[in-house]
Amino acid sequence: MFRKPDNLKFFLNVGGKDLVEDLKNYDKIVRRQDKRFAPRKRTNLPWQSPGMVKQVIPYERGVRFACDSGWVELQWIAVDCVRVRLRVQDAAFAAPFSYAVSKVDWPVVPFEIIDSEDAVEVFSASLTCRVDKHSFRLGFERRVDRRLVCADMGGIQWRDDGAVRLSLGLKAGETSYGMGERAAGLNLRGKRLTLWNTDNPKYERYSDPLYYNVPLYLGVHNDIVHAIFWDNSSRGVVDIGAARPDELIFESEWGELRYYLFAAQDVNTVLARYTELTGRIKLPPLWALGYQQSRFSYYPQKSVLELAVTLRHRGIPCDVIYLDMHYMDNFQTFTWNRERFPDLRRMVADLHAGGFKVMAVLTPGIKADPEYRVYKSGVAHDVFVKYPDGTPVEGVAWPGVCHFPDFTNPTTRAWWGDQCHRILELGVDGLSNSMSEPALLTPFDPTTLPDYGRHNQDGLGGDHLENHNVYGMLMGQSSSEALERHR
Known part of the structure; x- marks a missing residue:
């Protein structure tokens, strides 16, 4: 039975009765589709490990290991960076696909191998990887002085349901940073964090998860700095000494086990190599680093202009004013409400004359309305995320029942850019x-x-499950490319 919480009053005030009815009915949609498509989860499956090394196979860029229960590849990306991959079903190490990796062509790194009865040691100019042949545990050391960078505890693991796991040791006194947006202090030692981007409007200190995660662990211990980039976009967790104070665990529900290890003497060098791999932000315009005025929401047009006059009159610094969803017609993306904003183009020009830049909010939900131009275009171009039966996934957003663009589709990214032109031509x-x-x-x-x-x-x-965590990034890419294309 539907329980009426206080939230419905808020939705009623903002979106009206139709939105509230859609919210009430959505639970029925979810139950019906879950019954049809949600897989049954297998529980209590054991974690498995590669086991004993049976064969060592050097190749131009690294070494592959055939083990009792799988294959592992170590590839030198740079003298101070190693990529580790696991294959369980076969040894077909094709070029990996990752939305997070920008640079894929790297020079060949010279390395040496010493293969003994109990271990294999692989050396680059600055980093050594030691592989225990009996347990398949990895240990990484600085070559110059053989000091430990990091080492496996449980090591590489997987389950038959597709989950993958990496267990590493944490050194005493090692400080732990990274992991994207977190409602905690900088040092994350002792925390267990979720890898799942989540809109959490009521978050407090230590709430988890939040809006975006970056699965990069940065460990600092005296003059040894290392990073682990967990290149898996599925839902997961990272345990930084919460279950055991000396253990770091990355775990994902699905996908290839693939991670990059970086090591250097300082944080800047490690991050420089990481951003060489994943890409670096373009220099933003100076105004984008200035004072921004945003709320939910400034409207109508007269109120936005009055806000601008008040800011200047009172000498309050402001470089940018945001137009949130109330500038739209019924919260429908790529439209504007001509009653609230009778001359949006002129308003933007007036704000420019006053020294303001203007940002317009976009939301991904496209209202499932056959009379809505953007929706009809999306259906015609086949751009929406689908159920397994090929019909578009339904969800409730501010306009009501919506379909959602699949930004992992190149056609969708181009289509989104074409829609953005209708907003950009207003001068925002x-x-x-x-x-x-x-x-x-x-x-x-x-x-x-x-x-x-x-x-x-x-x-x-x-x-x-495996594309959720890249959805916002790819929507951002699509909007950014639209700005470049239409400016």
């Missing part, structure tokens, strides 16, 4: 992506698309 200076976790509304807390929603994944095909 930038686009602010919102609810791109992606977030769906419910009468209780925000949720997201179902794990079994199907994505194009640049032609590879995949579920939302």
